[in-house]
Amino acid sequence: MSALVHEALMYEGLDEFLEGTSAFVNEGLAAGETVVVAVPEPRLTALRDRLDGPTEHLGFMDMAELGRNPARIIPTLRNVLDANPGRRLRWVGEPVWPGRRPCENVEGERHEALLNVAFADVPVSILCPYDVGGLDPTVLVGAQRTHPVLHASGRRWDSVLYGDPSTVAQAAAHPLDPVPPTADERRVDHDLYGLRLFVRDRASAAGLDGARLDDLLLAANEAAANTLLHGGGRGVLRIWRDDDDVLCEIADGGRLDDPLAGRRAPDTAQAGGRGLWLMNQLCDLVEIRPTTQGLTVRLHMGLEPAVEQVA
Known part of the structure; x- marks a missing residue:
């Protein structure tokens, strides 16, 4: 075999x-x-x-x-x-x-x-x-x-x-759905505290709360940190509600050549390299797409919790 x-x-x-x-x-x-x-x-x-x-x-x-x-x-x-x-x-x-x-x-x-x-x-x-x-x-x-x-x-x-x-x-073969014109927008810079407040305010207003809100905040923070480290130092964050999901995306000038990035457990001896892994563990869906300007990471978090796993 x-x-x-x-x-x-x-x-x-x-x-x-x-x-x-x-x-x-x-x-x-x-x-x-x-x-x-x-x-x-x-x-x-x-x-x-x-x-x-x-x-x-x-x-x-x-x-x-x-x-x-x-x-x-x-x-x-x-x-x-x-x-x-x-x-x-x-x-x-x-x-x-x-x-x-x-x-x-x-x-x-x-x-x-x-x-x-x-x-x-x-x-x-x-x-x-x-x-x-x-x-x-x-x-x-x-x-x-x-x-x-x-x-x-x-x-x-x-x-x-x-x-x-x-x-x-190849992610490029599967373009993302367009961002709705009603999405709220904020620049990504070194004020990560302000960015988290912005995401919390918009996601809470959309109906997300509790642990799932905290998970989205952490995932968005990781995406923004990646922008500062690997995406040219600045980008744009957009957040909106789509039916029963809150979507948060960050677009920047970065690149991602490894198709398995975020699908390998991080090396515990390595200082970094955990951002995409954490996003995948925290969010209901993560879409990563290259663009003509760089890279877009789109995070999905449902307003309802996931079902309990059967042992």
Whole structure:
């Protein structure tokens, strides 16, 4: 078996989902591999019941929590690998499911492409279920672009649309939605205290409070600090509400060449390098895009807390 196996399971209905994922899981358990299932409810409980629950080498995660920000998934896989040295990892991960917003679907597709970059030479088998009856056709095309092998109804075939992972994941190929004219704006300079007060005032007025407000403030502060250190020393912060999200973005003159930046746990011996990592851990979604002027980092924080993770 090659180092990385990355397949998309194209399923229609719960029975096809259970049939395809349980066969994949049981194959891994029989081979003595570490197996983790990360899918959203209600499929998580249905598959747990089908497999008789967790065992020593079989674990479950609620993807609605873990994958709310898809950038958290790759470091979670890495943590599982590090906790089980010498064992192949078999991962069932459903980062895109019906009901996700277009911006989340885009980051899900980029995540799928980056899996091929992050684990190209690592002993991991990954099966990613896609609900063909509930997802937009553009999402299904994205699955074919990011998975070299497709799987449905017990058969496998090579994806003719599979593309170079680095090209598919390029942020520049996925432009951000425009900032609304009603967004509040402030320059980014060395007055980080004033910037935090500005974000707190606008985010509170939009309905964000408690720990989630504190998390957005910390993430915005990290983004602004990156502007001062790496983005030319100045930029522009914009903040607005979009439905049930508060969005805060910082545009500056920086660059980011590493597609996996923010998807690796920071080195504890290193003084810096934690900004993007913290933003991904704190926010429900982080979109990073190059522009003709530099770089834009857009932070999303929902007004409602994320669901509790199933153990």
